[in-house]
Amino acid sequence: MARCPDCGGEVKYKAPFMVCMDCGLSFRRDEFEKMEKKIKQELKTAVGLSEEEKQREDREKKRSYYRWLMKREDED
Ligand SMILES: [Zn+2]
Structure with missing residues (x-):
């Protein structure tokens, strides 16, 4: 689904x-597939980054x- x-x-x-049955957003099928791919990639990147960044x-x-x-020891 x-x-x-x-x-x-x-x-x-x-x-x-x-x-969309919830918010009423409508888009063409090819646009939807493009968007879905992009969002999945962004999610992956976000999850991957946050752990690595930390x-x-x-x-x-x-x-x-x-x-x-x-540095402090050098200066002393
Ligand atoms: Zn929606």
């Missing part, structure tokens, strides 16, 4: 449009802390 890219509601095919940020924080520590 197709899902509305906007609200996630049920989408029915009413030639020549796909119509770990990267953690490492960056530790690194800059050590750098700051070393």
